[in-house]
Amino acid sequence: MVQYKEGEIMNNNLTIDSSYKKAIEICGVTATINNTDAKILIKEASDEYGIDYKKIISSTSFNQGNYVFINGVQYLIVDTEEQMSQSIYNVGTFRKINHVAKFVDSETIYQLPCISTNVSKDRLPITAETAGIVEGSGIWSFIAPLNDISKKIRKGKRFLINGDAWEVVSTDCVTEEGIFYTILKQGSINIENDDIVNGVADGLTIPTYTISLSSNNLNLYYNDVSQILATCTKNSVADTSPTITYLSSDPTIATVNANGYITVQNITGSATITVNYHNIIATVTVNASEKPHVYNITLPENNSSAYVGDTYQLNPTCRLDGEVVSNPVISYSSDNTAVASVNGFGLITLLSQGNCNIICSYNGVSASINLTVNVHIYEITLSENSTSIIQDGTYQINATCKKDNIIVDNPNIVYSSSDSNIAIISNTGEITAVNIGNVDITCVYEGVSSILSVTVNAKPVIHTYSIDLTGNSNSLYLGDTLQLTAICKDNDVTVDAPIVTWSSSDTNIVSIDSNGLLTSVALGSATITGEFNGVSTTLLLNVIERPHVYTISLSDSSKTLNVGDSYSIAATCTDNGSTVSSPVLSFTSSDTNIATVSANGTVTTITSGSVTITATYENVSASVSLTVNAQVIPTYSYTWSNGSTGLKYMSSTTFTATKTVGGTVDPNLIISYEWDSVGANLVSSGKVTMTKKANNQWTIKNVNVQTITNCVLTWKDTATGEVIYTAPFQFRYMS
Incomplete structure (x- = not known):
């Protein structure tokens, strides 16, 4: 650790700013402030109570409560004194600590060196003795200056003071001078969860920690990644989730992340990785070097068998540092050239029966394939070895050929006859018997043969x-x-x-x-x-069955109707003279613009004119000649008994409609009514009643509508749907 006596740099003729900046660059110690690499100057000092501390000067900014790691040792910045001009460097005070700080991260305990005795109030904002703690019945009054740290104190927070645990039971007030008052009540320390700041209370023991590494020396290649495997114990019990920090002495050689993974950054050099577990230090030396080239050659198979006369192409794969090489330079050789030879392109020619190895070499590495060279074995067998044929008859030889015990499709067989005067044979194996006698047919396939003995007999007398x-x-x-x-x-x-x-x-x-x-x-x-x-x-x-004879007759051969009339055709059908019940008929109209006919024979007239309606049953038909006269359009008239379309409270009126057709009143008129939604609600609620007096006459009564209510009433001819009358209708209390 570099130390400076007071005045060595600060009393020279340079400005303070440039002096410190130069000193930091040249003489600064490598450190980590809040996980940021930095260089710092350190000055040993002590306060009026004799407590040792260190002054820190750095061009890297920092705040009270930040952590500093120097050579694997953990320190805490307990205050910041000044920031020099133009932010060239910062000055602060820090102390070595032996605990995990939880002041900001934890909601259960505040553990900073500032919460301790024998430290001046000016330097550390929260103290025990000099801050004015007054004890009484196990309760202390805690007084501290109001600052960023004391502002975070709330009811229920816990402190370690002089080795004892204290809990905030209330926060009283803050004075005008900025003094913060709070009340603490003493509790007990949980040795597993409360890290120790100023000693241990009676009856408690400080935990002991150990750390060991799987290796203290690693020889790695450039770009290699290797994880540091640390075994940690707390009080001789394995710590399965240890809190470990890692630091590299030279990140240009090797870096290390928070999980202990080392990455080699250079092709040569050494770096020391410092591993810190509760201030217990272990180190790993990383030696970096350039990775040598690795050559490799492989073949798809190491053994194969083939036959004399065949060729076999080798296709090796070559790799350089794991990557496949395009167009590699490969040399080939055979250890038995009498059995097989190989050219410079890896093409093997199989020469004789036996075994040999073909070696492929690439940049000092090789691969080989062992070849077993066999001779082909041919066979030919016939479905039968002898047969007889009638004179002038034919016979097809059925031969099975095998090559190396495998049946050959479409084999090339050579046939011959021992006596062509008795039987001749084609090149496809068909025998034709010529004369009576015995003959041998020889079948040859790839040098091997089989013989069929044939007897030709006289042709018998055949009856057809x-x-x-x-x-x-x-x-x-x-x-x-x-x-x-x-x-x-x-x-x-x-x-x-x-x-x-x-x-x-x-x-x-x-x-x-x-x-x-x-x-x-x-x-x-x-x-x-x-x-x-x-x-x-x-x-x-x-x-x-004998064929059917059908007939059809209609009830009318002619008919006269008016436009709009309908008419049902009645048909009588017979089958072989017997009347058919429920015959299936089809109907057609010669002019559907004048009249249409339904599937059941109902005729509907549309306009005036003449039309023929035809009924068909099976394959016979009959017709009706229809004359349609023009339709007489009816007219409608109506009256209100009260002469108006309004009705006051508790009064009634009668609506009467009349239908006239061709000057004659239709006595069969039936009318119906429709209200809009307002009128319909009045009727459904009983405030208005509708009483039918006759088919063409209704009485409306205002039973209980006492305010002016407007609605719409429509009257229709029920048979045709024609609208007779539609208009607004008003209900009211008075006329």
Whole structure:
């Protein structure tokens, strides 16, 4: 640690600012302030109580309560005295500490050296003796100047003072002079959670810590990353979550992060990593060097087998420092060139049966493949070794060829006959028998052969029979009969009175007697078979119903209607003379602009004119000639019994409508009404009643509407939906 006597730098002819700045640059000690690398000057000093402390001067800014690490030792800045001009450097006081500070981070304890005895009030803002603590019945009055630290004191906070624990029970006041008053009550120290500042209370022990590293010397390459593995104990018990700090003596050689991961930053040099666990120090020396090149060559396989005459291409993969090399320079060699040779491109030629190794070399490293070279084994087998053929007949040889015990598709086989006067053979293996006798057919595949012994026999007399049917209709009405006749031949000569055997596949549908007479029994299909001397012919016969004869007649052949009228067509249908109940009909109109017809035969007239309506049943139809006359448009009139569309409280009025068609009053008029939402609410609430007097007459009564209420009332012809009347209607209390 560099020390300066008072006046060595400060009394020279340079300005104070430039003197300190120069001294910091040249003579400053490497330190870390709040995890920031810095250089500082240190001056030993003591206060009026004889307590040692150190002055710190740095161009890096800092505040009271910041931590300083120097060579792995932890210090705390207890105050800041001044900041020199132009922020060139800062001056402060710091002391060595042996605890984890929790003043800012923890809500349970304040542990700073400033909370201790025998330290001047001017330097440390919170003290025990000189700040005026008054004891009484286990309760102390704590007095301190108001500052950034004392402002954080609240009820329930805890302090360590003279080795005892104290808890704030109240904060009384702050005087005009800026003096802060608070009341503390003594408690007990939790040795596991409360770090010690000024000794230990009676009966308690200071924890002991140890740290050991997995290695104290690491030889690493540039850009390597390695983690420091530390084993920490507290009171001889393993600390599974230790708080450890790491510091590199030369970050240009090696850096270290908060988790102990070292990263090598240079290709040469050494750096010391300091590991601090509760001020217990361990170190690791990191020796950096440049990583040598690593060459590698690999083959897809190390062993292979092949056959004489084959070629085999090697495809090795070469790597430099783990990266695949494009177009590497590789040398190839064979340790047995009689078995296999290899050219400069890695192409192997297999020469003879045996074993050999092919070696691939690349920049001093090699890989090899062991080759087993075999000779191909060929086989040919026939489906049979002997056969007989009729003169003029043919026979196809079925040969199976194998190469190395594997069946060959489309093998190249050479065939030959020992006597072509008896049998000849094609290049596809088909034998044709020429004359009676014995002959051998030889089949050769890749030098191996197999022989088929063939006997050619005389051609026998062969009868060729045939049978055909006459009268072979494919359908037969139910209940009918049909006579079948068979024409039989032997070697194309018609046989007189042939013996034919007849059968039916389903006698429940069609039966047949020994003479070929068919009788239809039921609807369906059956196959009739006629057999003669082992040959047969068949007839598929369908038994069907006799065809239907349909008729249709309509109730009217002509009809006259008015526009808007409707008319239902009535039809009578027969099937083979019998009336059909509920026949399925279809209807069409010759002019849908004049009249339309529905699927059930209802005609609706649209405009005047003539139109034909056609009804169809199965394949027959009938028509109605329809004349449509113009429609007479009805007119409507109405009266109110009170002569108006207003109704006062507790009065009534009657609405009467009249419909006239072609000058004649329609006695069948039925009317209905519709209120808007206001009127509908009056009716539903019973304030207005609607009473039907006749189909065309209603009485309205104002039962309990005493304020002016406007609504809309509509009257309609119920049958047609025509609006007879619509207008505003008013209810009121008086006229």
